[in-house]
Amino acid sequence: MIRVLVVEDEPPARTRLTRLVKEMAVDVHIVASIGSLAEFHEILTSGAEIDLALVDVQLSDGVSFDVLSRIDATFPVIFTTAYDQFVLKAFEHQGIAYLLKPIRREDLRKAWDKYVTLEHHFVKKPDDVPSFRERLVLRKGRDHHNLAVSEIAVFKSVHKIVFAITDNREQYIIDMPLSTIELELDPSRYFRLSRQVIARIDVIQRFRQDAKGRCYVTLNTPVEETVVVSQERTAQFKAWLDR
Numbered sequence: 001m002i003r004v005l006v007v008e009d010e011p012p013a014r015t016r017l018t019r020l021v022k023e024m025a026v027d028v029h030i031v032a033s034i035g036s037l038a039e040f041h042e043i044l045t046s047g048a049e050i051d052l053a054l055v056d057v058q059l060s061d062g063v064s065f066d067v068l069s070r071i072d073a074t075f076p077v078i079f080t081t082a083y084d085q086f087v088l089k090a091f092e093h094q095g096i097a098y099l100l101k102p103i104r105r106e107d108l109r110k111a112w113d114k115y116v117t118l119e120h121h122f123v124k125k126p127d128d129v130p131s132f133r134e135r136l137v138l139r140k141g142r143d144h145h146n147l148a149v150s151e152i153a154v155f156k157s158v159h160k161i162v163f164a165i166t167d168n169r170e171q172y173i174i175d176m177p178l179s180t181i182e183l184e185l186d187p188s189r190y191f192r193l194s195r196q197v198i199a200r201i202d203v204i205q206r207f208r209q210d211a212k213g214r215c216y217v218t219l220n221t222p223v224e225e226t227v228v229v230s231q232e233r234t235a236q237f238k239a240w241l242d243r
Contacts, residue, residue, distance in 0.1 A: 001027050002179065005043065005053040008080065009035040009060045013101070017054060017080070020105055024112045025179035026160065037062040041071070050075045052115055057081040076118065078111045110232050119183055133184040138164050138172030145172060154219065155181055155190075155198040167221070191240050193217055193227045204241065209234065 004021055008014035018033045031050055032043050037059050044067060055064045055077050068077070076096045080103055096118060097111035136152070138145050147166070154165045157178050164172045174181065182192050192198050205220040213231035215238070229237045 001029050003029050003031050003049055003051045005031045005048075005050045005055075005075075006033040007035070007040050007053065007055040007059070007064060008033075009056060009058075011035065013103075017103060020103065020108050021054065023105070024109065025177065026157070027177040027179050036060060037064065037067055040064060041067045044071045044073060052076055052078070054078045054080060057083070076115060078108075078115070106232055109230070113233065113236070116179075116182065132186040133181075136164065136174060138174050140170075140172050147172070149185065153200050153203045153221070157196045169221070187240075191237060192233075193229050193237070197227045199227070201241070207237075207241075 002025060006014060006018050006021060008017055014033055014035055018030060021030065022028050031048055032039075034040060034043065038061060040055070040059070050073075053073075053075055055068075057064055057079055058081060064079075078097045078099060079095050080099045080101060082101045096114055099107050099111060133149050135146060135148055138147055147164070151166045152164045153167050155174070155178060156163050156165060162174045162176065162178055162181070164174045166172075178192070178195070178198060182190075182198055185198065188201075190198050190200055199217075199219055203219050203221065205218045207215045207217040207229075209215050213234050215229035215234045217227045217229055217237075219225055219227065
């Protein structure tokens with residue numbers, strides 16, 4: 001679960017931003033959707049658990065930096081604003097992205113992907129060795145199976161049900177959303193191609209890029225289909241594949 005705080009003082013913009021955030025991953029939980037500096041201060045001092053915050057710089061009763069400078073917040077922040085003069089100050093207060101209004105879905109996706117990438121790099125064991133999932137408990141009918149992750153070629157979401165497909169074409173149900181699975185897989189071996197598919201590197205057969213920058217990726221066994229990688233993720237995908 002990714003616990004997200006939304007701070008925006010204009011109600012229509014707050015409603016839209018909250019909706020866009022929920023589209024970023026299936027396991028998003030909105031901790032609160034608030035619109036004032038007073039509410040922002042109250043929730044930060046309440047002990048609420050927050051993984052990521054989207055914060056408007058200028059609220060009706062003050063500037064959000066005033067709260068962040070007084071409270072030692074440890075979560076990353078995506079700042080939103082109609083002005084560009086606060087960029088440097090934003091990155092002094094846990095800022096990982098700075099989005100100008102009106103917020104575009106594709107810009108939010110880039111910022112969200114940056115957050116996911118940072119989580120991959122900084123969530124580590126005490127000895128600083130990356131911790132990746134080695135085994136998974138999967139379901140088939142009433143039976144539960146204990147499988148090595150290395151046996152799974154593709155994770156695929158179909159109507160909010162996530163399937164793990166092995167090299168020998170066996171399909172199992174996994175009781176975790178793709179966004180959670182993605183964080184627990186070795187990023188050198190698995191890549192989130194789309195909102196519906198995570199694939200192991202050796203099942204990617206070929207790809208082609210269209211005029212808009214999207215990649216059409218053909219998977220070989222066990223899932224013979226083409227998956228579209230968005231324009232925003234194409235550069236990251238190609239760098240991951242060609243390393």
